[in-house]
Amino acid sequence: MAIRNELFKGTLQTIILNLLEENGRMYGYEITQKVKTITQGDLLLKEGALYPALHKLEAEGLLETMVEVVDNRVRKYYLLSEEGKTEVVSKLQEAREFINNLQLLLNLKPQLK
């Protein structure tokens, strides 16, 4: 997924679902750029990781797609299905617990609360 960050293994689905919840529909390339911008280049989301993940989420019924042509190039937009909207909520809750547990295990508790 990234330059020197095997830590992100397992978090990709949650990241994708949350970005789609925040931004409405997005296409694959747009997601890679968004991740790069948000993390200031720390995290480079590889296509070999992203596309299979998107296809899997779609196959599971969490995402829906619509294809459009812009500037003679095909874009495949992804958006949350109703099921996906439900799923992102529980995935985010799990992520909160994950971060909390990881901070406990690594003695990295934040300064407040």
Add this chain to the structure above:
Amino acid sequence: MAIRNELFKGTLQTIILNLLEENGRMYGYEITQKVKTITQGDLLLKEGALYPALHKLEAEGLLETMVEVVDNRVRKYYLLSEEGKTEVVSKLQEAREFINNLQLLLNLKPQLK
């Protein structure tokens, strides 16, 4: 690694190294119990994940071992090598950046700082 937590993939090495830095020498079973206690049972570190990880860290020269017999049972203690003590510092720094980036990507920034 856990009940329903594929999120922890990739974080195991860092967790092990940090626990050994905090507690000095530890043996495998002790590590599994420590993780269980700290996370209040949220994270169950499986032996099939732990032992190969310990062996790998030892093979990489980050850990040293000493075997002792207690109550007729063999314990294999692990402790940080000099190289391991250096490595744990950078691994923790990476973990801080990882958590920060993940919180940014998931809109989970902590209340303070």
Add this chain to the structure above:
DNA sequence: TTTATATACCTAAGAAAATTATGTATATAA
């Protein structure tokens, strides 16, 4: 006494999720 649970180590087969390396194609800047 035998069974279950806790302690303590280990590995092998398989699954899941990533990296690396490709491939196709268009648009634009050098």
Add this chain to the structure above:
DNA sequence: TTATATACATAATTTTCTTAGGTATATAAA
């Protein structure tokens, strides 16, 4: 015409985990 950016995709491999099994001792319960 070459490189870079945009935009999709997959195949082979690697890494890392789960699941499932194995060995062995100590102790509590049935």
